Amino acid sequence: MRSTTAAHSARALRSQGALAVLRFVHAHPSATRADASRALGLSSGSATEITARLKAARLLDEAAPPRTGGRGRPSPVLAPHPEGPLVCVVDISHERWRVACVELGGGVLDSEQGRHSGSADVVGLLAGRVTAVHARHGRRLRAVSVSVAGTVRGTTIVQASGMGWRDVALEPLRPPGVPLLVGNDASLAGLAEARRGAGAGARAVLHLTVEVGAGGILVVDGRPVDGATGAGGEFGHMPFGDPALECPCGARGCWDLAVDGRAMARSLRRPQPRDPRTAAERIVARARTDPASREMDAVADAARALGRGMGALVNALDPDLVTLSGLAIDLAALAPDPLGEGYTAALMRYRRADPPPVRPSALGSLGTLTGAADAAFDVLLTNDGLTAWSAS
Template sequence: MTSQARPTTGTEGLRRQNTAVVLRALRQEGPSTRAELAKQTGLAKATISVIVADLEAAGAVTEKGSRPGVRGRPGRPVVLRADRFVSLGLELNVDYVSAVVLDLAGQALFSESRPAGDGALTDLARDAVTAHAGEGQTVVGTTLAVPALVRGDNRTVAWAPNLAIEGDGLAAALGELVPGGVQVSNDANCAAYAESHHGAAVGVAHALYLTGTVGIGAGIVQDGELVRGASGFAGEVGHMPVGDSAALCGCGRRGCWEASVGLHAMLAAVGMPELDTPLLTAEAVASRAADDPAVREGLERVGRDLGLGLAMLSSVLDPGVVVLGGYFVPLGDLVLEPARRTLDERLASAAQVRPELRLSTLGIQAAALGAAEQSLGPVFAGELDLGEPAVRTSDREA
């Protein structure tokens, strides 16, 4: 059985929207009594009691302990349950695959990355579902993050310069393995969403996230929501004509930004081999840089080209914070300091404020985490009724 989002009009629509308001309050504020929920949401206490009872019956919330309430009467905090409803986020990248399972409270029940290879993604997806979304649990949604342009149907890959995955075949294949079907999203958008909800961009009104893998992509976040553009393709920054005009890019053209600052470009600049994941690779480079001036010089060049592209993006988008993920994290100031200097040199006016450059705090699973968080979106938007949600793993196995 697969749940379908139903129209949110009339009495039923109002009930679902009010339920979503309560769920969002519990997610944002944590365990709360009914009286506290009424204050946080503006809903009547009687309405809160009905909603909480329905959510308890569905297995989405439970009561936990007690604490003093209004006029000394004890209140029993309502808390989101971690053992009933979950979402799955997956990522397929050039050299690794990742999976994250989240509960309703946004806690990761499972987080793992493996080297890419034949069957690696499907094996990881199967393991995540069978081992970490067990008997009695329900997967409310699954999203796959890919380094590609994804069409507005959130399923069809329009262009993937570093992977041969165009079309909807990947979503269809994964849909045979995981409950409830699969949506597909751009990896930078997913990572940006994760940073705005879990990482270095929490509370930031205008943020830009930059991937640091073989490809370079960007996710644009305003007030916690993604900016996707007219066709959903906003953020395809890796192929801006910035950097070494002679450098050959994976897309077949020369002079793309990622051909100067992507993982392979960085390794060419320092003369070192690639390891299993971008993070392991960059950790080895950072270690070598401590004693090797040639490696530091190569990273200086990468940092300058990084700053050149960021100056262009800053002039167009005016982000308050730029979060750098992937291989940039272990290298830190080895690339960020030359990037900052270049930003200062290239911003056209002293009136322009240089965005704060922050390193991701979420590791290699950032995109998978954001994909899982996006999969919870319909629950907190009132588009998915937890009374008859997606697919239990026991239903799938029956």
């Protein structure tokens, strides 16, 4: 009897635009029922009927609309159901970790964070946190989505040169029966930026970030172009740097080494920093307070190198616009002329009159978390995902 009911409700969810309404609400978290029906071309009656079904399936809820003072009865706001599906996002960056529960629409329910020593042992600690989240939310937890500052293939971190990790399997983060997704932090931040941030509305967005090294992703029609195994977008390991330098990745001349704290330390004839991100922050802060300082020259060199690689990638990938995050925003803000010179010099002549605009990230440090949650909801907001939800 139970399975017949589940099959019936799964069929009901698959039909008549329920999936379209859910995807719309996920992408537009404060939308009203009237917004959804307008955007999806539904009659008011169909929108009411679909939202009633989604409410019964514990996927959507309706909240009172904000008072506008306008005439007529305002349309209710479509909100995630209080017992609806959740995604557990695990964000592993060079020195920090974060575990957060995200609901439909991207709202963060609970979140905890801490620092780690850089050792891969942190995976054991995070597995404990994910197990606790699973115990707390039970079947509401539909996926674990991990964002990592490293190169990812499947669910393994092939290398995270900033942390010295190689071949670290993340399977311990998978609770029994729950899908595990793993993505590169820059790629996930780019996905979110293209869909919800500074790139929203553009067809092809090139996102570039600099933290320790450079990374990014090309997002076309809201989909990341990340290759056969998800390891694409490692722009930092293209040979836009000095061929005399060997990168921890094993290649020579990587762009990574020309744009971050290691590059700035080299410009300043200082030893290579143990923590390149913090070193870069100090150099940037000094350049900001004293534009005539040697630190400013180091920032300008890194900005020029960022611009050159950006121009090369624009030639190759043809984006509508380029979005920047992390240290790349500081480089662009402090040294716009060197960045622009590097960019223009690398662009093919026909592009120079009207190059793709370069914009700072709108999501900032929330980019990776938002992108990791979106990647998981992409899997959940499908016919198969809804069928599994109904069965649970």
